[in-house]
Amino acid sequence: MSNSHSDTIPLHASSQSDIDEIENLINSSVQSGPATVLPARPPSPPRASIPVSSSPFIQSHIPPPPLSSSSSNQKVPSVPSAPPPPPPVGNSSSIVATGFGPPPNTLTEPVWDTVKRDLSRIVSNLKLVVFPNPYREDPGKALRDWDLWGPFFFIVFLGLTLSWSASVKKSEVFAVAFALLAAGAVILTLNVLLLGGHIIFFQSLSLLGYCLFPLDIGALICMLKDNVIVKVIVVCVTLAWSSWAAYPFMSSAVNPRRKALALYPVFLMYVSVGFLIIAID
Amino acid sequence: MDLSQPIEENYANPKTCFFHVFFKASALAFYILSALFADSFVIIFVITVVLSALDFWVVKNVSGRILVGLRWWNEINDQGESTWKFECLDQESLALINPKDSWLFWWTLYLNAACWTILGIFSLVRFQADYVLVVGVCLSLGIANIIGFTKCRKDAKKKIQAFATQTIASRVSSTIQSAFSIV
Numbered sequence: 001m002s003n004s005h006s007d008t009i010p011l012h013a014s015s016q017s018d019i020d021e022i023e024n025l026i027n028s029s030v031q032s033g034p035a036t037v038l039p040a041r042p043p044s045p046p047r048a049s050i051p052v053s054s055s056p057f058i059q060s061h062i063p064p065p066p067l068s069s070s071s072s073n074q075k076v077p078s079v080p081s082a083p084p085p086p087p088p089v090g091n092s093s094s095i096v097a098t099g100f101g102p103p104p105n106t107l108t109e110p111v112w113d114t115v116k117r118d119l120s121r122i123v124s125n126l127k128l129v130v131f132p133n134p135y136r137e138d139p140g141k142a143l144r145d146w147d148l149w150g151p152f153f154f155i156v157f158l159g160l161t162l163s164w165s166a167s168v169k170k171s172e173v174f175a176v177a178f179a180l181l182a183a184g185a186v187i188l189t190l191n192v193l194l195l196g197g198h199i200i201f202f203q204s205l206s207l208l209g210y211c212l213f214p215l216d217i218g219a220l221i222c223m224l225k226d227n228v229i230v231k232v233i234v235v236c237v238t239l240a241w242s243s244w245a246a247y248p249f250m251s252s253a254v255n256p257r258r259k260a261l262a263l264y265p266v267f268l269m270y271v272s273v274g275f276l277i278i279a280i281d
Numbered sequence: 282m283d284l285s286q287p288i289e290e291n292y293a294n295p296k297t298c299f300f301h302v303f304f305k306a307s308a309l310a311f312y313i314l315s316a317l318f319a320d321s322f323v324i325i326f327v328i329t330v331v332l333s334a335l336d337f338w339v340v341k342n343v344s345g346r347i348l349v350g351l352r353w354w355n356e357i358n359d360q361g362e363s364t365w366k367f368e369c370l371d372q373e374s375l376a377l378i379n380p381k382d383s384w385l386f387w388w389t390l391y392l393n394a395a396c397w398t399i400l401g402i403f404s405l406v407r408f409q410a411d412y413v414l415v416v417g418v419c420l421s422l423g424i425a426n427i428i429g430f431t432k433c434r435k436d437a438k439k440k441i442q443a444f445a446t447q448t449i450a451s452r453v454s455s456t457i458q459s460a461f462s463i464v
Contacts, residue, residue, distance in 0.1 A: 111342075114342045114343070144357045149334075149338075156327060156330070159323075160323070163323050170323055171321060171323050171411065174322070174323040174326065174327075175322065175410075175414060178326075179414060200357060201363075202363070203357065203363070
């Protein structure tokens with residue numbers, strides 16, 4: 001904070017010490033502040049981390065939001081001089097951010113950062129669940145950053161694809177597919193919980209939604225190619241892929257003797273979706 | 282925010298307020314006027330639900346931050362338990378929030394949920410299960426936001442009280458110290 005003294009008008013000695021005292025008070029309260037106000041969510045390990053504080057506040061294209069606590073203590077000493085233009089505030093907040101412990105919170109990040117962060121989270125969750133990767137050994141840790149946007153897109157996409165392939169009763173097909181998948185995911189999660197498993201409700205919903213991705217691909221291929229044999233083969237392959245993707249998460253959540261009880265309904269649901277894909281004409 | 286200007290009586294963030302209302306209103310309008318737009322239920326469903334989901338995202342991530350300075354999310358900690366995290370701006374920034382903005386924020390949230398509930402009752406009475414599904418999805422998204430932000434606001438008030446008592450205590454102790462040093 002020593003750079004701020006060059007900006008201020010030289011004052012009488014006693015008032016300068018008062019200002020110092022006020023500064024120290026604010027500094028100490030701000031330092032203890034982040035301990036009571038929760039720091040921002042730290043970037044989680046598996047992600048190619050887009051740092052939360054990537055763009056300083058000056059780049060925000062929305063009207064200047066209320067400044068966070070780290071930059072407000074820069075405002076107080078320089079009030080006797082002119083109100084600070086944005087660049088010094090941006091610089092000081094980035095200096096403060098690296099000097100102090102907690103990172104700037106996500107409350108003042110630009111909108112585009114939030115969008116990018118959410119999109120990258122969807123992609124990373126998809127990669128973790130559906131594709132082979134080293135984190136599958138510890139399933140609870142892998143889907144730590146659950147989100148429901150990916151499952152939402154996949155369910156809607158599957159419903160749309162099925163509805164498009166159907167020649168009659170398109171609306172019913174879509175509604176049935178959507179309701180089946182949504183209610184099915186909820187019921188499967190309840191099933192695991194009632195079997196005494198340790199799983200978090202939203203994490204499991206998120207997982208079951210992401211595991212629909214292979215079936216989405218299967219439905220797309222079946223929509224484009226109308227041959228029955230091709231359809232059966234494609235559905236079998238994608239069904240096996242979906243079940244393989246869901247297996248470690250579900251099985252690790254329950255007692256080993258009840259693994260089959262937890263996994264069988266998941267498999268059943270995916271088989272019924274597979275039949276729906278094959279039977280649509 | 283420029284301190285030399287008086288606090289505006291109008292909305293401080295008109296663009297954010299507009300988007301906050303826009304998606305909700307368009308979802309409701311599309312659903313109600315759907316008979317004029319499209320015969321197919323699929324299109325009605327998809328567009329209404331997509332607009333509702335976009336509205337959920339906008340409220341949770343953008344307008345909640347900008348209009349009332351609150352944010353909530355869910356995290357899973359290392360023990361594998363889920364915790365709800367709340368974040369709020371500090372005391373000085375909260376005082377700078379335009380009251381008109383926050384009035385608009387809260388009242389459109391409540392009004393949105395009330396409208397969907399009424400539409401849901403209509404669909405139930407007519408035994409249209411498809412439309413009840415649409416209304417159910419949109420209503421659950423709206424209620425999720427209401428619950429999240431209400432919890433966040435209560436949490437913020439608690440934190441501010443704790444912070445204020447702490448600041449008063451430290452200030453009192455420092456003035457006592459300075460009194461003793463002068464003497």
